[in-house]
Amino acid sequence: MAQNLVGASETNQTGATNAGAETPDQPFGGLQPSRLIPGFGETPDTAVSPLADIPGLLVDEPAPDNPTVFEVGALNVFYGEFRAVRDVTMSVREREITSFIGPSGCGKSTVLRCFNRMNDLVAGARVEGKLEYFGVDLYSERVNPVEVRRRIGMVFQKPNPFPKSIFDNVAYGPKIAGTKKKSDLEDIVERSLRQAALWDEVKDRLNSSALGMSGGQQQRLCIARAMAVDPEVILMDEPCSALDPIATARIEDLMRQLKDDYTILIVTHNMQQAARVSDATAFFSTEESAAGDRRSGVLVEFDRTDKIFSVPSDERTENYITGRFG
Amino acid sequence: MTDIASTSDSLLSAGGSHARADRIFRLGALASGLVVLIILGLIVVSTSIDAWPAFSELGTDYFFGTTWSPSEGLFGILPLVFGTIVVSAIATVLAVPVSVGIALFVTEVSTKRVGSAVNLTVDLLAAVPSVVFGLWGFYQLVPVFQPVLNSIAGLVSGIPVLRSIFGQSSGVGFMTAGTVLALMITPIVTSVSREVFMTVPHNDRLGALALGATRWEMITGVVLPHSSAGLTGAVLLGLGRAMGETVAVALLIGASPHISANLFGRGEAMPSQIFRSLSEASGTFRASLFGLGVCLFFITVLINMVARRVVAVADRRLKGA
Structure with a gap:
């Protein structure tokens, strides 16, 4: 098992070069879905790819050939007898941002928590179907969930820094992973805080409590904390x-930067956010459950973000993103 | 027009009666608060008046005397203060790890059903009357305990410092009383610790687990640091209860007021001495016993103040600037 996962992380690195060269930073290859969503497409022309002026490269839909990180097939999540989400099928590509959108109760957070086995911690939760991480079945009995969570980090809806100093917050993960030396920890803390665009704000008060920071700083600290264990994937559950x-804008900028090194899955209530930052989008919706008494979630459509927001193939998706529902 | 007038009328009258109710409530609450304060003050004053002859006649011999021997007219309270502190310290040291362990089991490990069964058992332990603990300790525990303590004493008899701390035992003594006392304070320490652990935000636990922490790493990294102030409170609450406990200690401590390093030996504590002697005491002896009560009160107040201080400092460190 461990070897499989190590092998996987090597694939990860090879994938990096491909991804950098062929994923254009221009969103949606020229398609302008702004007719659907006000404010859409205004932000991200900060870093134009050096390849942008090569003719013919940025065609309508650049086929993403980044390696697949997660292969999800017919995934169902149950709480006891109740099926909370059904039929989730998607493949998540490396060094991309994949967003989950949909109305409240559609199960997008529930699905997100399957990716690092956080649902294990909910009594009665059960997952059926395929969820492979670089070809390894995450729900195989031989997989150690603790190791999964070390590789697949998570940022939560509400900033949840520990009641410790800023330094100790970031150093917590590396410490439990076995890093002992003070100087190593210092390096990791600085690197992680820089990655989270927080270093300059806090470098003079690393030893003061994290609870004294602003909400936005706390959330970036949590992102730094998640990155300090050097994960391969970061899950974000409505981080803004x-x-x-x-x-929010700072976190979104940060996500675009982190995309160079990490695969990111983000749940968001904010459609504009999904449109602004993500490469692929999964739209979840609610439906009456078989018994008819509770609402459960279903994956309606999964596609490239530009497609979802310009020419969705499902009517429910279109209704949702045009504001007619939800 | 009339509508507006009647509305404003009802507004005014309602405001009036509400304000009156509010005032009555405030006075009532204030009175309840004051009653407690007044009763406490009266207890301190009347006990101090009864104790005054001992304080004034004996002076420093009373507070710093190392011999408590009423038959010789010697009333130095230090042996009793020593006994009280040693017994409650033993009880706290034994009870706290077990209580914290139970509380962690219930909040972090067990399923709901097992957890509530454990809670019920611990709460039942709290319902056992003190005198029953004393009787059980005296008739059941002492015969079992004595050989155990003596064999420990035999094991360390060659080691200089340990030899004097773990000496011969006659069955009753500091250790026996402290052990039973530990059982008695376990429920309160457990339930306060449990409450404290339950206040740790669920999100913080998830945060640690999401970083690849095992359950144990999550507990040491998140739950315990979050709970340090509350746990201090729990420990000191248990210590306070142990110091005031009377009947069970009186039956088990050995009624021998002296200062000795031997934790297995006999001793005497302040409340048990009061309980034992008050009915037959008179004059200075009686005043000395009242004095013990006053001193015990001030020691517990002192511990409480220290506890509050510790909790406040820990809290401030937790919350940051």
């Missing part, structure tokens, strides 16, 4: 829902 627009 507790933040103001300025802090």
Whole structure:
């Protein structure tokens, strides 16, 4: 098992070069879905790819050939007898941002928590179907969930820094993973805080409590904390829902930068956010469960983000993103 | 027009009666608060008046005397203070790890059903009357305990410092009383620890687990640091209860007021001495016993103040600048 996962991380590295060369930074290959969503497409022309002016490269839909990180097939999640989400099928590609959108109760967070086996911690939760991580079945009995969570980090809806110093927050993960030396930890902390665009703000008060920071800083600290264990994937569960627009914009900038090194899955309530930052989008919706008494979730459509927001193939998706539902 | 007038009328009258109710409530609450304060003050004053002859006649001999021997007219309370502190310290040291362990089991490990069964058992332990613990300890525990303590004493008899701490035992003594006392304070320490652990935000636990922490790493990294202030409170609450416990200690400590390093030996504590002697005491002896009560009160107040301080400092460190 461990060897499989190590092998996987090598694939990860090879994939990096491909991804950097062929994923254009221009969103949606010229398609302008802004007719559907006000404010869409305004932000991300900060870093134009050096390849952007090569003719013919940025065609309508550049076929993404980044390696697949997660292969999900017919995934169902149950709480006891109740099927909370059904029929999730998608493949998540490396060094991309994949967003989950949909109305409340559609199960997008539940599905996200399957990817690092956080649902194990909910009594009665059960997962059926295929969820492979670089070809390894994450729910195989031989997989150690603790190791899974070390490789697949998570950032939560509400910033949840530990009641420790800023330094100790970031150093917590590496410490439990076995890094002992003070100087190593210092390096990791600085690198992670720089990656999370927080270093300059906190470098003079690393020893003060993390609980004294602003909400946006706390969330970036949590991102730094997640990156400190050097994960391969970062899951974000509505990371901006507790933040103001300025802090949100910073987190989104950060996500675009992190995309160079990490595969990111993000659940968001905010459609514009999904459209702004993500490469692929999964739209979940709710439906009456078989018994008819509770609402459960279903994956309606999974596609490239530009497609979802311009020419969705399912009517429910179109209704949702045009604001007619949800 | 009339509508507006009647509305404003009802507004005014409602406001009036509400304000009156509010005022009555405030006075009532204030009175309840004051009653407690007044009763506490009266207890301190009247006990101090009864104790005054001992304080004034004996002076420093009372507070710093190392011999408590009423038959010789010697009333130095230090042996009793020593006994109280040693017994409650033993009880706290034994009870806290077990209580924290139970609380962690219930909050972090067990299923709901097992957890509530454990909670019920611990709560039942709290319902056992003190005197029953004393009787059980005296008739059941002492015969079992004595050979165990003596064999430990035999094991360390060649080791200089340990030899004097773990000496010969007659069955009753500091260790026996402290052990039973540990059982008695376990429920309170457990339930306070449990409450404290339950206040740790679920999100913080998830945060640690999402970083690849095992359950144990999550507990040491998140749950315990979060709970340090509350646990201090739990420990000191248990210590306070142990110091005031009377009947069970009186039956098990050995009624021998002296200062000795031997934790297995006999001793005497402040409340048990009061309980034992008050009915037959008079004059200075009686005043000395009241004095013990006053001193015990001030020691517990002192511990409480220290506890509050510790909790406040820990809290401030937790919350940051």
